[in-house]
Amino acid sequence: MIMMSTRQWALTGLGVAILMVLPLLLHNFWLVNIMGRAMVYGVVALSLTFLAHYGGFISLAQTMVAGIAGYAVAMMAPTAIPLSTMAMPYALAIPLAVLAATLAGALVGLIAVNTREIYLLMITLALAVGFSLFAQSNITWFRGYEGIRNIVGPEVFGLPFRTPMVFYYSALIVAVLMYLLVLYVVRTPFGLVLQAIRDSNRRTAAIGFNVALHRIAAFALAGFIAGWGGVLITFYNIGITPSSIGLWATVAVLIMAVIGGLGHPLGAFIGALIYALMDTFASTIIGHDRFNTLIGLVFLSIVLLSPDGVWGIGERLKATLQGKGSKPAVEEAAGNETADRGS
């Protein structure tokens, strides 16, 4: 019912236009290793933000779901080393990998269907860690610790996928489409029901919605989004290993989403960009083995000073400039569901 305002559309259009001409201005390193990387990891963070902001589900399984798409595309890739018996063209392998992630997302949603808050966090974390350990120990399919190499991606218009322009624009197209998909879905009846579940799942059921079905569908959609990210991340890394879907990778995506701000889908990309910048330049500032200390400190200060992330800081600055003191989204969202026990 509520549409994006004309101003929001204009801003989105302007942002996309700037990103479109960025290759004219940026060095290839910035184009691929900062912007491209931020966009592909941002897509996975976006799937987390979608679940967290609109459904109220903080899932730590999104990196795992992206990893399932990554492993699926790697197992089916025609260039894989070692090559599997089910190798097929990328044109087939990519959609199948995204489908696998969608189904995996639905399965995570099904397993966690009755859990909330800290229990949801724990169950999704357990699934993520369990899956990465399984991938590490399984040789037949997952090739164990070594993983699967040489996943270079398809050729686009005769150019290798690793060509900076090809990778950048592919990442941009996927990121913009996934971002618009989220903005669209949250205004549909399905998206409104998710927000209703976030605000009061009891009431949502009491008016006649099947809460479980909507939750599973939300996780499936988040799986679809994360799957696209997972495929592109695998091309970016030219392969996949268990460590790229392990505990640290899981935490990294959570950090991106939180630093950027869980209050808006754009926060995922802002967070992924900040993470990519810090990961790349931390070594020149304080030495690479201090990266975790640096990102930890940034994470801590964000959580303490602006729980709704960089996006929230921007929103508050805007409100201050406009002279209205608005409260951050996180505060508003907190603690809506009050207990309603026997009278």
Place this chain on the structure above:
Amino acid sequence: MAEPFDFSQAPEALVLTGVSRRFGALKAVSDVTLTIRQGERRAILGPNGAGKTTLFNTICGDYPPTAGQITFFGTDITRLRVHRRARLGIGRTYQSSLLFSGLSVLENLYLAVRAASAGRFSLRKAGPADPDVARARELAGRVRVSGFLDTRIDAISHGQRRQVEIGMALAGNPKLLMLDEPAAGLSAAERPELIALLAGLPRELTLVLIEHDMDVALSNADMVTVMKDGLVVVEAPPAQIADDPVVQSIYLGDPH
């Protein structure tokens, strides 16, 4: 307030047989048996902790009974899930307003309409011509919140929220409407609005009302059930309730 209405021949809307609900060692509702016929206005009275809201929760399914049976127009709903019961025609409000606080008034009502429609699960955005949006606007008029359609729930007053609650409970055209203390926390100015709203409900709608305020409860009811400690202690027409020695002991003995 309730007009004379002979519901003794009307079909049985809601039948509870030996319904109990335990929370661990606590028996919040204990062996409740009652029959409410279609079109009846039933008030449930009782001190705090009597089990009134828990009784509601067993009926709507939030906390299904641990013993006993519930039938709704002849259908056994004892083990049915919450949304299934809602679709059969059970609408309710909650004691503490559990509305969708991040959404607008119109969106809250729209979802309630949508939940009762065939297009419950949809990825198509609602256009301005969507009949469900029109119905939501009409509901907003009925519960007198038309002036706040695009306002977020957390920005309207408590009284208006209670009106939205009733609008949402009515959205699915329920056969049974259960209101949990609809007058609680309302200002003197808001009370008449609510009473007018209740008086305007169609007569064939079955209404169960939990109310602390005896005057509000008695003026709206055909029949009164009094609960204490999870048990039904009195069931009588409103005229006999005020003089009932058990009711007097409950209300005078517990200055609440």
